[in-house]
Amino acid sequence: MTDxxxxxxxxxxxxxxxxxxxxxxxxxxLLSSYLVLKGWSxxxxxxxxxxxxxxxxxxxLGLPLAIGAFVAGxxxxxxxxxxxENSRVKxxxxxxxxxxxxxxxxxxxxxMIETELHLSHIxxxxxxxxxxxxxLQAGAIAALVVGALAVFGxxxxxxxxxxxxxxxxxxxxxxxxxxxxxxxxxxxxGALQAVGIIxxxxxxxxxGATAFLITRRFNTMLAVAASVAAISAFFGVxxxxxxxxxxxPTIVLxxxxxxxATFALSSAQSARARREASAS
Numbered sequence: 001m002t003d004x005x006x007x008x009x010x011x012x013x014x015x016x017x018x019x020x021x022x023x024x025x026x027x028x029x030l031l032s033s034y035l036v037l038k039g040w041s042x043x044x045x046x047x048x049x050x051x052x053x054x055x056x057x058x059x060x061l062g063l064p065l066a067i068g069a070f071v072a073g074x075x076x077x078x079x080x081x082x083x084x085e086n087s088r089v090k091x092x093x094x095x096x097x098x099x100x101x102x103x104x105x106x107x108x109x110x111x112m113i114e115t116e117l118h119l120s121h122i123x124x125x126x127x128x129x130x131x132x133x134x135x136l137q138a139g140a141i142a143a144l145v146v147g148a149l150a151v152f153g154x155x156x157x158x159x160x161x162x163x164x165x166x167x168x169x170x171x172x173x174x175x176x177x178x179x180x181x182x183x184x185x186x187x188x189x190g191a192l193q194a195v196g197i198i199x200x201x202x203x204x205x206x207x208g209a210t211a212f213l214i215t216r217r218f219n220t221m222l223a224v225a226a227s228v229a230a231i232s233a234f235f236g237v238x239x240x241x242x243x244x245x246x247x248x249p250t251i252v253l254x255x256x257x258x259x260x261a262t263f264a265l266s267s268a269q270s271a272r273a274r275r276e277a278s279a280s
Contacts, residue, residue, distance in 0.1 A: 032205055081178075127194050
């Protein structure tokens, strides 16, 4: 029995899958708290989809795919900010137009080139096909993002809660805004090999949404969100081995299950609190 339970850890490709999943999960779980707090769910979705044309261009030019993905993600963020500031269209509408346009352009560009690169691996990831360069890249991005959040976390938190107050006390609000967008783009780049650009949005939203249901303090929310992401990543990869499924969607299902369970628990607690209050 024990040998069967430990079987996934006996294979090098599974060991690498566990490692890259955790390296992707922790920074994205931390950032998900900021996205949920700011109501930026669609921004994470937009950047995740908008990296595709950058990947194709980087392949054509012979550049690392990560560079193209990051540039495309930042282009999406900058274009969204420019259009929002110079039009009457709301931000969520602008994001929908920009990311769908870039994603469509990426698919058209991909179909026009001859390559052995599988589109499904870009869209949905290939966690079981990761190698050490992918792991080192994900680790470097994770260290950079976690380090930036440790240094600028208080400023980013104030910016997330009240941007006007942050501006009034002299914080560089525009720099914090685009710095956060840059970190989102970086984490999407780190997630490309592991979960792909389609499922990256789950990592950017679900952990923070789950933590938001059960916490009242933001520091606690960060810790819970990172824990939810890491636990989901570990058990998603682990379960995928036994049910013979792809790790990335299994991780998403585990995260979704945790969110539903947390929602049910918090709803039950709220209902009990209301009954006790009415009884008293």
